[in-house]
Amino acid sequence: MLATGDVLTGLGVGLEAVSAEVFRVKPPQPLPIPANHAGDEEAQGAKLREAVDAVGQSLQELAVKAGETSAEIFEALEMILQDESLFEAALGEIADGFEAGTAFVNAIETFAEMLSGDPTFEERLADIRDLGRRVAAHVHGIALGLDLPEEGRYVIVGEDFAPADTAQFTKAVVGVITIHGGPTSHTAIICRSKSIPAVVSCTAAKDLLDGTEVLVDPVGDRVVVGGTDSDITKAITFVAKNPEPIIPVRANIGSLEDAVAAATTAAEGVGLFRTELLYLSSTTRPSKEKQVESYTEILKAAPEGPIVVRTIDAGSDKPVPFLQMPHEENPALGVRGYRLVQDHEDFIVDQLESLEAARVASGREVWVMAPMVAVATEAEAFAKLAREAGQYKVGIMVETPSIVYDLRHLGGVVDFISVGTNDLSQYLFASDRMNPNLGAMLNPWQPALIQALAQIAAESKKNGIYSGVCGEAGSDPAFAAVLAGMGFDSVSASRSQVGAVRTALSSMSQADAEAVYQAVIGARSADEAKSIALAKLAQFAS
Amino acid sequence: MPTITGTVTIEDPIGFHARPAGQIVKFVKESGLEIRIGKVGENLVKANSPLSLMALKGKTGEQLSVEVDADDEAAGQSAIAQIQDFLKG
Numbered sequence: 001m002l003a004t005g006d007v008l009t010g011l012g013v014g015l016e017a018v019s020a021e022v023f024r025v026k027p028p029q030p031l032p033i034p035a036n037h038a039g040d041e042e043a044q045g046a047k048l049r050e051a052v053d054a055v056g057q058s059l060q061e062l063a064v065k066a067g068e069t070s071a072e073i074f075e076a077l078e079m080i081l082q083d084e085s086l087f088e089a090a091l092g093e094i095a096d097g098f099e100a101g102t103a104f105v106n107a108i109e110t111f112a113e114m115l116s117g118d119p120t121f122e123e124r125l126a127d128i129r130d131l132g133r134r135v136a137a138h139v140h141g142i143a144l145g146l147d148l149p150e151e152g153r154y155v156i157v158g159e160d161f162a163p164a165d166t167a168q169f170t171k172a173v174v175g176v177i178t179i180h181g182g183p184t185s186h187t188a189i190i191c192r193s194k195s196i197p198a199v200v201s202c203t204a205a206k207d208l209l210d211g212t213e214v215l216v217d218p219v220g221d222r223v224v225v226g227g228t229d230s231d232i233t234k235a236i237t238f239v240a241k242n243p244e245p246i247i248p249v250r251a252n253i254g255s256l257e258d259a260v261a262a263a264t265t266a267a268e269g270v271g272l273f274r275t276e277l278l279y280l281s282s283t284t285r286p287s288k289e290k291q292v293e294s295y296t297e298i299l300k301a302a303p304e305g306p307i308v309v310r311t312i313d314a315g316s317d318k319p320v321p322f323l324q325m326p327h328e329e330n331p332a333l334g335v336r337g338y339r340l341v342q343d344h345e346d347f348i349v350d351q352l353e354s355l356e357a358a359r360v361a362s363g364r365e366v367w368v369m370a371p372m373v374a375v376a377t378e379a380e381a382f383a384k385l386a387r388e389a390g391q392y393k394v395g396i397m398v399e400t401p402s403i404v405y406d407l408r409h410l411g412g413v414v415d416f417i418s419v420g421t422n423d424l425s426q427y428l429f430a431s432d433r434m435n436p437n438l439g440a441m442l443n444p445w446q447p448a449l450i451q452a453l454a455q456i457a458a459e460s461k462k463n464g465i466y467s468g469v470c471g472e473a474g475s476d477p478a479f480a481a482v483l484a485g486m487g488f489d490s491v492s493a494s495r496s497q498v499g500a501v502r503t504a505l506s507s508m509s510q511a512d513a514e515a516v517y518q519a520v521i522g523a524r525s526a527d528e529a530k531s532i533a534l535a536k537l538a539q540f541a542s
Numbered sequence: 543m544p545t546i547t548g549t550v551t552i553e554d555p556i557g558f559h560a561r562p563a564g565q566i567v568k569f570v571k572e573s574g575l576e577i578r579i580g581k582v583g584e585n586l587v588k589a590n591s592p593l594s595l596m597a598l599k600g601k602t603g604e605q606l607s608v609e610v611d612a613d614d615e616a617a618g619q620s621a622i623a624q625i626q627d628f629l630k631g
Contacts, residue, residue, distance in 0.1 A: 076561070079564050080592050084588075084591055085587075085588065085593060124560060
């Protein structure tokens with residue numbers, strides 16, 4: 001039972017908050033269990049044809065109703081619905097004895113299984129499976145409408161909403177909460193484009209009851225039961241007071257275009273240059289000359305300051321065509337990043353030597369680091385390879401939990417470390433980054449992550465190692481202040497966020513940043529940590 | 543009818559996703575051509591099925607084989623060029 005003041009954490013969509021009464025979307029009437037037909041194969045085929053066409057017709061109507069922005073989504077869905085191979089597969093299921101509805105759901109499932117495991121399609125799979133449900137419902141004469149009120153103001157709460165659902169949103173829908181679905185789910189995309197405040201991936205919302213007043217507070221990534229205007233998390237506007245930020249703000253880049261664009265920002269150098277692109281788009285191993293040429297061009301174009309280059313970060317889910325990368329059951333935990341040295345040391349040495357030649361040719365200050373280092377001996381081996389190849393600062397990424405405990409052995413071994421917060425979260429919380437249902441675990445404000453980061457900053461300092469952060473977390477101006485407060489020496493942000501992070505870190509003193517960090521230490525949840533930090537920051541920013 | 547073959551590269555930064563698959567299927571239906579696509583050295587699928595095309599799970603930078611049953615070389619090459627265009631993102 002939820003009480004007034006209870007906070008339900010999720011991921012916010014939008015910048016405006018809204019409060020209204022909860023309207024729970026009823027789970028649809030269940031579909032009949034899979035069944036066989038009575039031997040009337042031909043009639044079942046005709047029934048299926050009719051149902052597919054009827055659902056196609058309704059998608060066309062929804063496209064008109066949804067208007068320009070979403071029409072394309074319905075057109076794409078209709079094309080999938082009318083896929084000839086899909087229909088043939090369903091006829092095959094009917095021939096195997098299944099009745100029309102079951103046959104279509106089975107056929108959809110065959111394709112869904114082929115598409116699963118690919119991040120490009122993961123969040124679209126729900127939409128594709130929904131097509132199967134709709135056809136089966138039509139076959140059995142079941143209505144799947146949401147029955148949303150036309151009048152009044154409601155925050156609707158449901159598991160997740162398919163395109164056919166969001167198209168039924170009435171003007172009474174002023175806020176949306178979903179229990180599943182991530183920041184790139186269809187619900188999130190539609191709410192963003194229609195400016196409906198939403199909180200997605202909000203697991204605790206399953207206990208919300210019809211009629212409860214709630215505040216949807218997307219900036220705070222939360223829903224507050226019985227919340228009022230005073231609970232709304234405001235986006236803070238930072239005003240730079242000092243000419244320089246308290247720690248350098250660098251930019252993340254991955255290509256020549258990025259380097260050129262980053263040079264137009266106020267970034268002080270590059271905190272993460274991802275080198276995969278050069279290799280992922282190449283079917284044969286690029287010659288050293290080609291690598292030197294590409295790197296020199298990019299180094300020359302990059303914003304002024306040091307350039308931190310990460311050696312190749314590929315794995316079986318991000319395969320390099322010319323390296324042998326056999327299929328792995330669990331690529332995030334497989335042979336990736338620096339682990340490629342097992343079979344491809346010559347390739348990594350090639351890359352290090354190319355970077356050295358490019359460093360000399362460009363005259364830039366280059367730092368080189370390896371990704372996915374798990375133990376001190378790997379760091380030592382990489383440092384040896386790198387120092388033999390070139391005259392640059394040598395470091396490692398900190399993204400496995402194990403290396404955090406080995407930092408004490410790395411004084412004098414590496415010059416610097418850089419934390420990849422996205423992967424560190426994934427490994428620390430045992431939560432797949434690609435799984436849209438685990439978004440809440442990957443929130444950088446999770447107290448356990450903050451604790452781990454503080455330990456990394458302190459251990460680095462103690463061992464005389466320069467420390468930076470180059471993951472997504474550093475792109476959030478408020479979080480960047482916490483990182484500076486912990487003692488990190490620099491942050492690197494995505495290009496579009498460099499200005500905002502720099503302004504934030506120019507609006508306060510190092511003592512202010514430490515005060516923000518000290519204030520969040522005691523937080524017991526991501527939501528609490530974020531709201532404490534924002535409240536503290538509001539004092540300095542105003 | 544002769545079969546014209548060619549190779550295209552996925553240049554779209556998000557890979558071979560729903561949009562290019564839809565564009566290709568639309569093109570196949572409108573042109574009335576029989577076109578097959580697949581990874582180089584693997585089985586090809588009929589390009590009139592968006593789901594089969596998406597199930598190739600083509601990644602950025604990968605090459606795909608294309609076969610077109612067309613009246614002449616020029617018509618086939620123009621269809622292949624059109625498909626390459628859809629894969630530019």
